[in-house]
Amino acid sequence: MTKEDDLITTDKPLGKALEKQLRGLLDTLIPATEDGVMLSAADIDLMPYLQLHSAESIPMLIQLLNELDDQFASLTQTARESIVEQMSITHPGPFKIVTLQVFACYYQDERAQRGIGMDAGPPFPRGNSVEPGDLSLLDPVIAGRHSYRKVED
Amino acid sequence: MPNDIVDVLIIGAGASGAAVAWSLADTRMRILCLEQGDWMNSTEYPSTKMDWEARQQKEFNIDPNVRANDWDYPINDEESPISVVNFNGVGGSTILYGAHFPRLHPSDFKVKSLDGVAADWPIDYDLLDPYFAQNDRMMGVSGLAGDPFYPPKQPPLPPIPLGLVGETVAKGYNKLGWHWWPSDSAIISQAYEGRDKCLNLGPCMTGCSQGAKSSTDITYWPAAIRAGVELKTQCRVREITINKQGMADGAIYYDAEGNEQHQRAEVVVMAGNGIGTPRILLNSCSSLFPDGLANSSGLVGKNLMFHPVGFVQGLFEENLESHKGPQACCILSKQFYETDIERGFTRGYNMQVSRGAGPVGTALQGFVSGKIPWGSKHHAAFKERFDHVAALAILCEDLPEEHNCVTLDPKLVDSDGIPAPKIHYKLSENTAKMLKHGLSRGEEVMQAAGAREIFSGGPVRPAGWHLLGTARMGNDPQSSVVNNWGRSHDVKNLFIVDGSIFVTAGGLNPTSTIQALALYIADSMKKNLANLFD
């Protein structure tokens, strides 16, 4: 490991070793699909997202990553899942907060959104088309005995 | 040095403040509105950004205690199961509202006569009818004429699309033989008055980037300003000042630089909403009004009503594309709106169908409820739920109870040092029974509509959207704060036009009625200009 690899800076708050653990953890939480339609959470830009939207969860993430063995990232998905399952029991609070942030970051990524069938880009100015709907469905309501409650003078 | 005197000083630039300012403008009086927040910039709304769902959680959170901007005021809601939500800026809470825009029913104004509870309003639906129609035109309301639960009315624009969500739930209502109707929505379904039509973005409750949702910063305010009304932003009112005769003579406020100013006025109109208005009145104590201004009845701040809300969600096999389209507006049912004592409670509720969550909302809700796990089963579970959920809100009528109230917090203050409001609220037995009934009926609808999984719950905590009753209207000065046209019984040149003056809450979203009331009060002021203070 070179000295540079150990550097922890404001834009790289983890350092190389923890970054590797992070990739492993993210890939465990949301792996890619086999057909390649959905990317792995390891491929999203989590750290800048956390810095912007949830800086308070970074120390919790670091705490979780420090719990993981050096070999963690190279284990199989099944093996990693059982380690993370254990972690979710021993550190329920930080685990829940970090997982929620990972989910949030993941589904705001354009690639993930395309994967789930959404059109690319933010809602505006793209917009969406919505079925006008069949207003003849109202026929029974109109034919029914509904009426507003009259108020006597 | 006090500022130049104005004829009318309006406090608050939200739904009601904008309507009253516009209507009074044709008198050519000098009208000034003070607003603690600022103008919004629609290009900055979350829906212009990829991370809109994250921004919704912070900068655009509906809870002022979470946003915690300098121009918001904190609200102590520890003694309430329902927290107050609002927005402070030009447009007020209409910036974030869902724009579901039903009118109260004729029966809502007469609950004492009809059901023997609470009190009748001193006015009725027929009196407000022309103001409802005027407001619909000014705001730009979409809907369908012919709802049998109303006297005849004609929304200016055709209804917004039902979408697959609306159609699916409508079929459920039809199976049960229950009432439903496309919602009246303050969202323009066609180009209208220089604004382009709704693009079905989805997240209306983070501000509308398209400008199709009718918030008052883009409806009433441009017209009012063109007609000569002056609007000063970042000006927070601390108290209403009075003269020796006990008449209001202006307000003390802090300007954008935090300097204390005194604005003098011939007439003061309060439009700070059901929390903001009693807060200012209670903070305006003097030797003449030791318990707060306009409070000889002791009812300023009392009788706070929300519409306690429960949610029923149905998960469907079919893809309903439910993240598309106006979030809070689709169809509604008033099948259980009126009293039926067989149900074990008085009054009733409306069932408001809404669209589903965005992808982040779906994932987070799914994780918290244990339905969408992390790990190798994640994608399949997400796919099953995203765009497959339809929801409906059970919006219950809350009856007025004096112990539900707003007071001034002894410690908490805003960024100008003004005491913050404190909410004291308990869900009544009547409302709790109503909510339970509504949740069961909601589940029946979802079942009839073909949902394969149903979940429900309530009361929802961050659902203090509708802030009503804290300075109520009435003919008797001992049991009400303002008279039948919004004028304080105690202070003859002080008017209140916001949701505070509701006598009862009805079981429907209130803004259409709040604004119709504001227009009616403005009209009454105009008709009585010669003897306004008699």
Ligand SMILES: Cc1cc2nc3c(=O)[nH]c(=O)nc-3n(C[C@H](O)[C@H](O)[C@H](O)COP(=O)(O)OP(=O)(O)OC[C@H]3O[C@@H](n4cnc5c(N)ncnc54)[C@H](O)[C@@H]3O)c2cc1C
């Ligand atoms: C998330 C959300 C969703 C909603 N959805 C719906 C819906 O679908 N349908 C519906 O009918 N209603 C809805 N509402 C409620 C609706 O927004 C309100 O009923 C309506 O805006 C109330 O109008 P108002 O004039 O009483 O107060 P507001 O519109 O809240 O305006 C009050 C204004 O006064 C200002 N103010 C307060 N105190 C001071 C002070 N001391 N000095 C200076 N300015 C002050 C505030 O900054 C604010 O701008 C929703 C509200 C929210 C927050």
